[in-house]
Amino acid sequence: MEEQAQIELVKAFSNAHGAPGFEREVVKLFKQQMAGRGDTTVDGMFNALTARAGNTGKRPVIQLDAHSDSVGLLVQAIRPNGLIKFVTLGGWVPTNIPAMKVQVRNQLGEYVTGVVATKPPHFMTAEERKQVPTVADMSIDVGTSSREETINQLHINTGCPIFPAVECEYLPNQGMFFGKDFDNRVGAAALVETFDQLSQADLAVDVVASLSAQEEVGLRGAYVTARKVNPDLAIVFEGCPADDTFEPDWLSQTRVKGGPMLRDMDTSFIANPLFEQFAADTAERIGIPYTRAVRTGGGVDGAAITYWQGAPTIVIGIPVRYEHTAFNWTALSDFQAATKLAAALIADMTPERIASFTQVDD
Ligand SMILES: [Zn+2]
Known part of the structure; x- marks a missing residue:
């Protein structure tokens, strides 16, 4: 080619x-x-x-x-506050997951934008700042505030796959792809x-x-x-x-x-x-x-x-x-x-x- x-x-x-x-x-x-x-x-x-x-x-x-x-993620369950509890598909290092932008594919096959939720530093204790997060405690926020909203309005529930949301670029000066x-x-x-x-x-x-x-x-x-x-x-x-x-x-x-x-x-x-x-x-x-x-x-x-x-x-x-x-x-x-x-x-x-x-x- x-x-x-x-x-x-x-x-x-x-x-x-x-x-x-x-x-x-x-x-x-x-x-x-x-x-x-x-x-x-x-x-x-x-x-x-x-x-x-x-x-x-x-x-x-x-x-x-x-x-x-x-490597990707998979919806395990929807929390009462509408956030998504997920599991990993493939080998992730837990520290590389927080604050990532994602696309959740809902049950209708549509993509819904989300972010792996993090606690703002303002609310973290000195001890919390040093801790490595566990995937079981992480959540994805798709901008909802209740379980009903996530499930009924966005059609996101157990079994929906989640993907990193990154658009590939080619950078001719470096001869490199970023994506x-x-x-x-x-x-x-x-x-x-x-x-x-x-x-x-x-x-x-x-x-x-x-x-x-x-x-x-x-x-x-x-x-x-x-x-x-x-x-x-x-x-x-x-x-x-x-x-x-x-x-x-x-x-x-x-x-x-x-x-x-x-x-x-x-x-x-x-x-x-x-x-x-x-x-x-x-x-x-x-x-x-x-x-x-x-x-x-x-x-x-x-x-x-x-x-x-x-x-x-x-x-x-x-x-x-x-x-x-x-x-x-x-x-x-x-x-x-x-x-x-x-x-x-x-x-x-x-x-x-x-x-x-x-x-x-x-
Ligand atoms: Zn490979």
Whole structure:
């Protein structure tokens, strides 16, 4: 795609709302964007699969995955004063939730603006100012003063999803996007962009893009998509937490504008080392920057996919600053480099090369 189209694509995916279990809006956008590039099917979890136009059904299958969901909140109950008691969907740090602007999707499917309520400092004791708030004590204020008003007039009640309210901007001077949910909407956008880059390619493999749901609550969608695709090889796009604003240079393994991150391991997953090295060599060959990362936290869809039948799997991370909060940064150049790498890997893939990643004899 032209650069301007890439920018609009990332912005559209960032602005779409998709908390775990509530990915429908992201899937709708994905289906629209994939039209003409292959057939898209959607299941009851809102997992989407797009089989690339040109697949034969007779060649090894590459699963190109990204998860569709981002951390969000869910209405648990309405308090007597009209405020919303909520639970978290996915991993939030409690201190990052207060004072956030949100959109609550009500039972009619309309968005209602709200804010995570905070006690003004004027009313706080010295002791209270030092305390870390707990999610169970937090509330969302949608401008009402009674339970009846919230439930009957705004149609908000138990089970309504809540999303950060942030409009994505592209800042050309920095070459950066500022917005929400780049974990993992940059990955979702990368599926579309990679298919676009391969649109004229004559491949030796079949490719199925999977937009897997509910990653943030335990890779749940990817366990399903892996079974459906039955891949011989997998590449997972992930918006990975950037460490460049708090780690020293020598330890920084996911840098904004440092190119895609190839994840050797995290707590869920170890990449196939032969495929991982091939990906690193390919990045060198096509002249894009990259980093490799050994992580002591985190988890990725790659785990669920490789656990299905042992397909060699790698994760291509696009660095995202401050993920799992409402406000993130990510670089256009990293999005471009990550998709270029994935397209090059797929364009180069042959049945023999895939088999080589499982070889144990010299
Ligand atoms: Zn993610």
